Amino acid sequence: MRYLFIILYFFLFQAYSHQFEKNNIIIKHPVLKIVSTSTKIGAGYFKIINNSEKEIYLVGVTSRIAKKQEVHEVIEENNVFKMRPLKKNLLIKPGTEIEFKPQSYHLMFFELNEIFKTDQMLKAKLNFNKDFFIPVEFKVVINSSNHDHH
Numbered sequence: 001m002r003y004l005f006i007i008l009y010f011f012l013f014q015a016y017s018h019q020f021e022k023n024n025i026i027i028k029h030p031v032l033k034i035v036s037t038s039t040k041i042g043a044g045y046f047k048i049i050n051n052s053e054k055e056i057y058l059v060g061v062t063s064r065i066a067k068k069q070e071v072h073e074v075i076e077e078n079n080v081f082k083m084r085p086l087k088k089n090l091l092i093k094p095g096t097e098i099e100f101k102p103q104s105y106h107l108m109f110f111e112l113n114e115i116f117k118t119d120q121m122l123k124a125k126l127n128f129n130k131d132f133f134i135p136v137e138f139k140v141v142i143n144s145s146n147h148d149h150h
């Protein structure tokens with residue numbers, strides 16, 4: 001019985017904190033947040049941890065999730081926070097991490113290709129410089145309205 005609890009706990013923990021790793025770069029808990037099933041825009045959040053010895057640059061994302069995908073940053077202009085596509089690739093220095101989250105760096109998915117369901121896992125590739133990429137799966141989260149965009 002105790003083993004069952006341990007296995008169940010392990011399974012739940014894993015399900016919550018899924019992560020992907022390649023060449024000592026870890027992508028932690030990638031989620032695609034969609035405000036409602038009638039919305040055609042989604043935001044992607046995750047944490048990138050660079051445990052390698054090299055500088056890496058995030059270039060973008062490819063997937064069949066949406067027609068258009070962008071890496072966004074948030075800037076402050078006259079006390080107003082604005083989002084815009086990143087103008088250059090995002091540097092993640094060795095031994096550091098960057099969290100993609102509301103009011104900060106995030107991915108934008110415009111014109112979603114399907115109506116997704118909560119907990120669905122969507123394949124994508126995060127692209128870095130030097131043709132390096134990490135296959136990940138975004139977990140769909142619907143009804144989480146903390147991304148006020150456009």
Ligand SMILES: [Cu+2]
Nearest residue numbers: 072083108149
């Ligand atoms: Cu945005």
